Amino acid sequence: MSASPVAVNLAINGKKWPTAAYGPFSDSSSAAARGGVPGNRLRFPGVPIRRDSCRLLRAGAAGPRRGLIGATYHGSYAPVSSAYDRLPLNALRVFEAVAARLNFGEAAEALHVTPAAVSQQIKSLEDYLQTPLLRRNGRNVQLTPEGARLLPGIRRGLDELEAALQSLRQERHTGTIDVSTLASFLQKWLMPRLGDLRARHPEIELRIHSSPELVDFARTDFHAAIRFGAGGYEGLHSQKLLDESLVAVAAPALLAKYGPLPNAGGLAKLPLLHGTEIDWVNWCAGDTSSLQALPGAYIDDSASLLTAVAEGLGFGILRWTLAASELQAGRLALASDTVLPHQFAYYFVCPQSYIALPKVAGLRDWLLQQAAAFSAPPRSAGSDPQRRAKHSRPGPAVR
Numbered sequence: 001m002s003a004s005p006v007a008v009n010l011a012i013n014g015k016k017w018p019t020a021a022y023g024p025f026s027d028s029s030s031a032a033a034r035g036g037v038p039g040n041r042l043r044f045p046g047v048p049i050r051r052d053s054c055r056l057l058r059a060g061a062a063g064p065r066r067g068l069i070g071a072t073y074h075g076s077y078a079p080v081s082s083a084y085d086r087l088p089l090n091a092l093r094v095f096e097a098v099a100a101r102l103n104f105g106e107a108a109e110a111l112h113v114t115p116a117a118v119s120q121q122i123k124s125l126e127d128y129l130q131t132p133l134l135r136r137n138g139r140n141v142q143l144t145p146e147g148a149r150l151l152p153g154i155r156r157g158l159d160e161l162e163a164a165l166q167s168l169r170q171e172r173h174t175g176t177i178d179v180s181t182l183a184s185f186l187q188k189w190l191m192p193r194l195g196d197l198r199a200r201h202p203e204i205e206l207r208i209h210s211s212p213e214l215v216d217f218a219r220t221d222f223h224a225a226i227r228f229g230a231g232g233y234e235g236l237h238s239q240k241l242l243d244e245s246l247v248a249v250a251a252p253a254l255l256a257k258y259g260p261l262p263n264a265g266g267l268a269k270l271p272l273l274h275g276t277e278i279d280w281v282n283w284c285a286g287d288t289s290s291l292q293a294l295p296g297a298y299i300d301d302s303a304s305l306l307t308a309v310a311e312g313l314g315f316g317i318l319r320w321t322l323a324a325s326e327l328q329a330g331r332l333a334l335a336s337d338t339v340l341p342h343q344f345a346y347y348f349v350c351p352q353s354y355i356a357l358p359k360v361a362g363l364r365d366w367l368l369q370q371a372a373a374f375s376a377p378p379r380s381a382g383s384d385p386q387r388r389a390k391h392s393r394p395g396p397a398v399r
Contacts, residue, residue, distance in 0.1 A: 091125035092154050094118055095133060099151050102141045162218050167353055176205045177359050181226035183210035184302040185346065188322040190226070193370050201362055217351045223360050224350035226367070231347055237355045239364065241371040244342035245320045246277055248335045249327070251312035261315065261336040271314035272296035275305040278317055278340070306332075320377045321346070339377045346371075 097107040098118060108115040126133055133147035143151065181190065186208060197204065215225045217236070231238065248261055258270055267280055273296055274280070280294050296314055299305040302322055309316035310331045319342065326332040348367055354360045 088125055088128050091121040091128070093158065094121035095125055095147075096151070096154050096158060098122060098134065098141065099143060099147065102143075103139070104141065159218070163351070163353055166218070166351075175203050175359060176207060177224065177363055178207045178209065178220075178222045179224050179226065179363070180209045180211055180213075180215045180222050182212060182228055182302075184306075184319075184322055185226065185228065186210050187303050188306065188325060189374075192325060196370070197363075197366055201366060204359055204362060206363075215349075217354075223354050223357070224348060224363065227347050227349050228344050229347065230344055233347065233349050235352070236349050237352050238347045238349045239368065240345050241348055241367055242321060242346040242374065243376075244345055245377050246283075246317050246340045246342055247320055247323055247377055248283065248315060248317050248338065249309055249323050249332045250315045250335045251310055252330065252333045254312045254315070255333045255335055258315075267294055273305060273308055273314040273316040274298040275302060275317060276300055277302070277319065277342075280317070283317055283338070283340070321374075324375065324377075334378075337378075339379050 094107065094111065097111055098104060101107050101110070104115045104118050108118045111118065122134060129146075129150075131146045132144050133150065135142045135144055190208075194206070197206070209222070214227070215222045226241065227233070228244070231240065250258075254271070261267070261270070263284070267284065272280055272294055274294075275298075297308070299308060302319060305316050306318055306322055306326065308314065309318065310326060315335055320339075323332055327334065348364050350360055350364075355364065
């Protein structure tokens with residue numbers, strides 16, 4: 001004999017609320033007040049009820065413990081009526097991923113889900129809005145006018161949400177700053193100065209990650225980066241730390257053997273090392289038509305090139321920020337009085353919201369002080385400040 005639904009009264013902090021009991025049901029996973037009756041549940045629309053917050057008053061007469069007559073709720077009443085509860089946040093995130101790539105497969109790969117799951121989320125969002133957002137034509141995907149109108153608002157909302165979450169995550173690590181920079185700059189310029197940072201700012205603890213890649217601040221825990229590039233970091237706070245120049249150097253013993261760098265015609269007779277900054281042909285001013293390919297090993301890492309030059313393996317062209325300490329220590333010597341300004345400079349970069357954090361602002365200020373105290377390379381009367389060193393091989397515009 002099956003039980004029939006019966007009306008019940010719900011008392012919340014002394015106030016009675018009429019509602020209904022629906023039962024018996026096979027779904028036993030729904031949030032409900034049960035009173036020990038398998039398969040039966042009470043639903044109270046708009047009222048968050050936990051099973052352990054309800055007390056069975058009396059079992060009904062439609063069989064042994066088949067129905068519920070009433071329950072008393074012990075706790076506070078908090079209606080679940082916020083509009084936020086109805087927002088399809090996951091579907092919005094999926095829609096943004098598809099709109100950014102106009103490809104379901106690529107969006108699925110970026111979200112680490114299947115293309116079918118992406119399609120399902122898009123369909124649920126279109127059903128929710130009662131309008132098509134994407135137009136599919138085979139593998140091609142296009143935004144409908146409605147989708148194009150919706151996309152900017154979704155991106156603004158997701159960006160603000162991520163910024164709020166990221167800000168809270170960063171605040172939890174008081175004093176710790178995660179910074180990304182080039183390995184060569186870290187080894188030869190930043191690391192020798194970290195003792196001064198600890199003495200002046202004992203409250204700051206650096207965690208440094210060396211990488212030539214740009215930092216995606218929205219999806220990582222980095223607070224800041226020291227980048228070597230052309231500037232113009234859109235949407236970020238950035239300040240120039242250091243201009244850069246290129247100098248020709250050699251180990252003192254090698255320089256004593258061969259003498260200072262000759263004109264272009266004599267370069268082929270020297271042991272040369274090649275790096276990523278500039279090739280020797282572009283280093284030389286004047287007529288270089290007779291120079292084709294100069295012999296010598298190619299090393300694509302600036303710090304390794306510096307080590308090779310210091311070991312006496314050949315003449316090299318290095319950034320001043322990397323060579324200065326080695327020149328001061330006597331492990332390297334200038335092989336030419338020519339100094340070429342570099343097309344790139346070093347910048348302190350961070351999200352606009354992070355510069356308000358005292359630890360980030362403190363690091364920025366300390367770096368600016370260190371950069372101001374750093375000596376520029378000596379410039380001879382023959383150096384042309386209008387000449388700019390350009391990379392001999394294409395690379396990222398911002399590093």
